[in-house]
Amino acid sequence: MKVYLAGPDVFLPDAMAIGRRKKEICARFGLTGLFPLDHETNETAGTVAAPLSLQIFRCCTAMMEDADAVIAHLTPFRGPSADAGTVYELGFMAARGKICTGYTNRCDSYADRVDRAPGVAPDASDLVNLDCEGHVIENFGLADNLMIVHALEAFGHSILAPGAEPADVWRDLTLFEKCAELIASQK
Amino acid sequence: MKVYLAGPDVFLPDAMAIGRRKKEICARFGLTGLFPLDHETNETAGTVAAPLSLQIFRCCTAMMEDADAVIAHLTPFRGPSADAGTVYELGFMAARGKICTGYTNRCDSYADRVDRAPGVAPDASDLVNLDCEGHVIENFGLADNLMIVHALEAFGHSILAPGAEPADVWRDLTLFEKCAELIASQK
Numbered sequence: 001m002k003v004y005l006a007g008p009d010v011f012l013p014d015a016m017a018i019g020r021r022k023k024e025i026c027a028r029f030g031l032t033g034l035f036p037l038d039h040e041t042n043e044t045a046g047t048v049a050a051p052l053s054l055q056i057f058r059c060c061t062a063m064m065e066d067a068d069a070v071i072a073h074l075t076p077f078r079g080p081s082a083d084a085g086t087v088y089e090l091g092f093m094a095a096r097g098k099i100c101t102g103y104t105n106r107c108d109s110y111a112d113r114v115d116r117a118p119g120v121a122p123d124a125s126d127l128v129n130l131d132c133e134g135h136v137i138e139n140f141g142l143a144d145n146l147m148i149v150h151a152l153e154a155f156g157h158s159i160l161a162p163g164a165e166p167a168d169v170w171r172d173l174t175l176f177e178k179c180a181e182l183i184a185s186q187k
Numbered sequence: 188m189k190v191y192l193a194g195p196d197v198f199l200p201d202a203m204a205i206g207r208r209k210k211e212i213c214a215r216f217g218l219t220g221l222f223p224l225d226h227e228t229n230e231t232a233g234t235v236a237a238p239l240s241l242q243i244f245r246c247c248t249a250m251m252e253d254a255d256a257v258i259a260h261l262t263p264f265r266g267p268s269a270d271a272g273t274v275y276e277l278g279f280m281a282a283r284g285k286i287c288t289g290y291t292n293r294c295d296s297y298a299d300r301v302d303r304a305p306g307v308a309p310d311a312s313d314l315v316n317l318d319c320e321g322h323v324i325e326n327f328g329l330a331d332n333l334m335i336v337h338a339l340e341a342f343g344h345s346i347l348a349p350g351a352e353p354a355d356v357w358r359d360l361t362l363f364e365k366c367a368e369l370i371a372s373q374k
Contacts, residue, residue, distance in 0.1 A: 053337065079265050087271050088277060091276060095282035134200060135199060146241075147244060148272070148275055154248070
């Protein structure tokens with residue numbers, strides 16, 4: 001079974017090493033991990049190369065089509081939510097009927113991470129808390145936007161979050177390994 | 188033709204009014220706009236209600252299945268990228284073969300919006316700029332993450348962005364209207 005390895009890992013300076021570790025964990029469970037940076041972005045000689053960003057898009061899309069499942073790394077990235085590219089890919093895989101799994105290495109909820117408007121106290125029972133721009137803060141106690149969290153339940157397995165935050169939220173693969181195990185158990 | 192109206196509009200205090208305006212614009216082009224807040228979240232009497240967040244997820248998913256196209260409002264929300272729920276929905280609609288359109292009311296690029304590491308100067312020709320956490324900044328001069336931008340090209344129409352930023356980036360519907368026009372032209 002092939003597993004697409006989605007996540008902001010590709011933006012870490014040691015991305016290739018993380019990809020290798022993820023693929024090794026997959027192999028231990030009899031899975032083949034497909035890591036976005038493994039693609040070949042050079043077009044065949046003689047053709048005009050598409051812009052690099054478009055080549056990457058095409059390769060990632062081809063890898064997703066080829067995969068049977070996804071493990072989405074959903075640790076919040078540059079804001080209170082997961083990396084946008086990863087979230088797009090989760091939606092794509094959900095709609096294609098692939099097995100969806102995902103993990104975050106943060107323990108707090110989405111609402112916990114959003115800066116609130118001054119004077120508006122957080123209240124678990126209150127769905128109309130406002131952020132600093134006056135926008136409503138979705139406050140269901142979920143790890144991220146409800147579409148992400150419930151998509152995982154509906155199209156695979158519930159999002160995994162740690163009991164205690166690991167020392168390195170970007171590189172800890174404990175929950176990644178559990179996702180691989182969940183996928184392997186469905187074979 | 189039915190059009191799913193994705194966007195962080197649902198988090199604005201005047202969300203219902205914005206939804207009405209969007210549906211009116213759709214109607215002018217012979218389209219039926221499906222706005223997420225129009226769903227019925229109450230379960231049938233006698234059944235145990237699912238948590239509200241799950242009811243919303245189910246209703247949004249049913250609306251997406253029912254729609255022929257999506258207009259995704261992609262103005263960056265709580266960070267340098269578009270709203271996570273909207274991005275998930277774009278991925279879902281792309282994979283289901285629906286007509287994908289989207290707009291942002293910001294003129295700057297994704298890379299422009301990310302805080303850079305001190306001492307690392309932005310350089311258009313340099314793909315290894317780092318953010319404050321030491322993570323690589325995707326720097327293709329695109330309006331958002333490459334998966335979002337190229338998905339729109341591949342599965343519908345290129346992202347629309349304004350020549351000059353409108354006074355109210357959350358409520359200006361000039362580009363929304365252009366998206367509706369693009370969808371209507373495909374009928």
